[in-house]
Amino acid sequence: MAIGHVGVAAPRPRASLHVRVRELLDRERFLGPAFVTPALFLLLLLVAYPFVMAVYFALSDSFIGRPSHFIGLKNFLALWQSDAFRQTFQNAFVFTGISVALKLVLGVSLALLLSRQLWWKRAIRGAVLLPWVIPTALSTLGWVWMFDSLYSVVNWTGLALGALDPPGPNWLGQRYHAMAAVITVNVWRGLPFFAITILAGLVSIPRELYEAAESDGAGPASRFWYVTLPLLKPVLAIVILFSTIFTFSDFNIVFVLTHGGPINSTHLFATLARQIGLETGRIGEGAAISLYLFPVLVFVVWAQLRYVRRQVY
């Protein structure tokens, strides 16, 4: 038996951990999921889990600290029997419709104003954001005092100027006045979001388009209708979409200002859900109130996003 030379392959030098990690990061198949996973995990934990729990509660007779049972859509059907809920349903549409419309008109106007060459432009743009930055519960407390029946500065000013008859309107005690008050505060708070976002859209419109329109003899109104507005449409659609969702689900303003009164005339889904779900312990009904408009909002989101995609592509 011949004994030949047995060649032993020299061990390949093992790549250092640093090098291996770099190699891994160079692969797109790994890098993509690696970036997405933390966000996905957060979404699952902070959005999906609470949402699934809310759906489960809404379909159950869940009561704080007691065993719950699946009851299907019973909560959703039973709610419609309640006068307070039907009123809330109506309030939500009135409140959201008027607020978003006002914020849109005023937001576009303010954005157009801010896009001009103003003195202290940066300071003014910063100041416009203040209502958006201040915590809502805190700023609404200021409005409570302004609409207060005893200390109302609004009435005091109106009376001093002779614009109001004494004792002045009972802002938070009359159905329509109270709705006007909560809408006013919502518009005041939401206007900066509209203005600044639309301003960003305005700034991105090429100047040449205006120059071309001007050379064709278009006046300011025509330039707005035929240049500014069409190019702003995608931005407006997104802003309206976000604002509609935020306004439908508003809580702080109504809770601090009117507590849903007078006679439930300013209750919104969130405030009624708190009243039923937390103060009375009926978590199932509270969750059903919160989720009542979910299908409608899903449709609104789908329709608007579809519209935006069509506009952009």
Next chain:
Amino acid sequence: MEPLSRRRFLATSAGLAGVLAAGVPPARGQQREISYLCWNNFAPASDKKLAEIGQRFTKDTGIKIRIDHIAHSQQAAKYASEVQSQAGHDLVEMRMHFPWLYEPQLVDVSDLVAELEKKHGKVLSSGYEAAHVKGVWRAVPQYHAYFVPTYREDLFKKAGLKIPDTWEDVYTVGRELKKMGHPVGIPISQNYDSISTAGPVLWCFGAREVEKDGTTVAINSPQTAEAVEWYKRVYRDCMEPEVLSWTDASNNQTMQAGKSGWIHNPVSTYVVAKKKKLVTADAINHHRSLAGPGGRHETDVPRSIGIWKFSKHVEPAKEWIRYLLGKREVYDEYVMSGDAFNLPVYTNLQDHAILKSDPKYAGLKGEGVQYHIYGWPAPPSDRIQLITNSFILPNMIAKAVTGTPTREAIVWAENEMRKILKG
């Protein structure tokens, strides 16, 4: 350092494994520490005193106590989250009907209440209604603060007005007060003070929301119609429309600011005016709770202390309750610090020294007054609480005073209550 023997190493390792497996620290490592969550008392001195008593409790018993406070408006949400997560404080302060709401989550404290009743006498009826749930004490009655007619003594003297004894008398003096520019201040809005006044008015006129059985709606009655008519007259002739927008604090503020001549509120209106040295403080006084054809009834807000079932420190928690409420000198000290806002809830302590500490507390002695919690005479089940929390009673009155015919407003309330009790 002493060398570690093999035997000792094995013994320590086995012990550590046992602790890890059981999840319970050894007795020597266990800290006797409890936590107590209560509201920000409307009499802040009372919270300071509680902290002081807590420190003494730790010194005397070796049990550490952490006392946390939250605003009363946040209590419901906080308690709900503690129950849902089965984690949080060991003891919680409970307002009015909370023990009914959280009944399955609260430790049976009947033994503690029996001890306290032996020392201080029976718990007052309102304290019993609130914390004695289906035959079991689910919380230990702590103190109570009831509503009381509060008036401007100087205005009454100036106009030669008689102190009201009935709700009808309030209408009589209220007309004069409004003419003087100092209207009556009874909230008719979506807040709890509105219910606190609407309840006694209803009861005194002989009306009820729901019968004692807790299932039969009783609001549609001639007595309710009389009570609503009374509200309409008082709203028209004695008050201003501002009451439709009031919060729980508004009647206090309007009396303290010198506007209202008569309100219905706990003693906090006067206590705060006195503490803040407001010019109106000297002129504010109280009188006996009012009567009507149905008797003399008043709203009471009893508070009690409950222990969550998920607490791992039930016995130390009970020791704290014994220390705070069972030791007469400690309980007296605590009650005195509240300046007549936190009154003793046990019968033998009703003639308490706090009521003699200021001549203006004389009106708080409720001889012949029957104190109740919301929804009386129905037991405060979750459905009765939904009726209360939906503000059906003040909304019925608000509808009537703003133009809805009395009968229509009552039928609306009846239907809403029926739906809740049926649902």
